[in-house]
Amino acid sequence: MDDVILRLIIGKLLDNQLLSVKFACATSLKTLALVLDRQRSITELSLGDIGSHSDLVEGFYIPPAFFRAAEMRLTTLEVFNVMKEAAPTLLSIIHQNSATLRRLKLGNPHHQVFPRFPAWAADADDLISSEVPHQNLDFTEINLPALEQLHIIHDTQFRSLAMILGKMIAGCERLTRIRLSGCTDSNKLVRRLFDAGARHIESLQICECDRRFVAINLTKQDGEPEFYLSSTNSEVPAGEVTCTSLRYNLPRMESVHTLQLTGYRHLNDDMAETYSFVDKKKIRRLWVGCQAPQRDPMECPTTAGLLRDSVLFASTMLSRHNWECLQELAIPNPSLLIVKLLYLKPLRVLRLLGWKPTHTDYQVWLSSQCKDVLAANEINVFLTTLSEPPVHRAPSVRLIVIDKRSCSNYCSRLTSPKPCYLAVSFDRVSVNNPLRGDRSTTLFPPHVKPVDLETALTISQLQGFSTYLLSNGPPSPERFWEDAYAFPKERY
Secondary structure, three states, rough: OOOHHHHHHHHHHOOOOOOOOEEEEOOOOHHHHHHHHHHHOOEEEEEEOOOHHHHHHHOOOOOOOHHHHOOOOOOOOOOEEHHHHHHHHHHHHHHHOOOOOOOEEEEOOHHHHHHHOOOOOOOOOHHHHHHHHHHOOOOOEOOOOOOOEEEEOOOOOOOHHHHHHHHHHHOOOOOOOOEEEEEHHHHHOOOOOOOOOOOOOOOEEEEOOOOOEEEEEEEEEEOEEEEEEEEEEOOOOOOOOOOOOOOOOOEEEEEOEEEEEEEOOOOOHHHHOOOEEOHHOOOOOEEEEEOOOOOOOOOOOOHHHHHHHOHHHHHOOOOOOOOOOOEEEEOOOOHHHHHHOOOOOOOEEEEEEOOOOOOOHHHHHOOOOOHHHHHHHHHHHHHOOOOOOOOOOOOOOOOEEOOOOOOOOOOOOOOOOOOOOEEEOOOOOOEEEHHHEEEEEEEEEEEEEEEOHHHHHHHHHHHHHHHHHHOOOOOOOOOOOOOOOOOOOOOO
């Protein structure tokens, strides 16, 4: 349905009256043109889906001359899905506001299985030399000197647009946060941004959508093989799909301190080199997971090198020597290897991600789930072993978050999709030790108890760590790790 009523309302407003505009669902090109023409003081613009079927039927478009004449200073631009015919308009808006744009978010955060618009394919050259005059772009490069955050959700609409934008972006020296959600050649896009000047990335999050993807075709663009992906409701066997570029490793990024990776693997399939693109000693926040949700973390390329204790993985394994600044960690539940994680000195909050076994073991796994109080008791035993002599200080962990579907007997909450939260504290007790001539020995007995979400939020605030590991997602929270998050005030 065309948004006629919306245009009537906008027409009643004074010129340049609005500073922020947000359309929750969709925006036709007619409405967008009216907003851009009448409200040029806008700094934050969220458009929902761009384009409508009425635009197509009436052949409506926004001519390139419109953007040359307009004067806007957007700092934030958010878009869900884009109709192919509206792609030149979106790129023109980005180009028009290139000097001031600081935050750019493309894609639907709700990960729609069936977007409003059909998938489309195009290249930058298709828009620059289009046979349709009004779709011709009069620029080949978008210099974004102020861009700090880039968030692209690779729904089917954005496979082409993300690559087009990656080819056109230049001069993004201030880009410090990148989040790419999806399964469309993320390594290649990151490398393009790096080559375009993004040499100071501090936060890099590459994660999958809450959908299953299968490779239905292999195409070639610029002589380079790439996956063409489609969502499906069928089961995908472990190891059948990879979201890694067939030709690209991630570039070396020394400044990264926040890292989220799902399904990443080194070009040479070398687990020991998986994290060679960052300085592990600088990583403060780490979220790792497997692309296939049923895959054992000891077999997954992203996690196996962190958990295996061998000479081969000496440079990547989770140890105090390799990851000396790691304070926040999310990793698929490794069962008894939790002790190894709790031994990390700086670790403040630990998220144990759920993973489901194969169907043949599912009922056995399901029956092994226990209640929160048993989870607390078992974690308490682990912590006790780390709090006795010759230990001179208590572990730093203060909060443990456990997904409902962990492949071990730590947390059930089978009626709730939310994780459970275990608060951790330690006493300091001095006792006489007869074996040491009755000299005093210090012990740190732990206390572990289930808490609700509000208490967990309070702990995170008092302890000074982020709330990212506390919230749900599909499958991780669809936001930057550093952003504050307003949880609904609900109690279990």
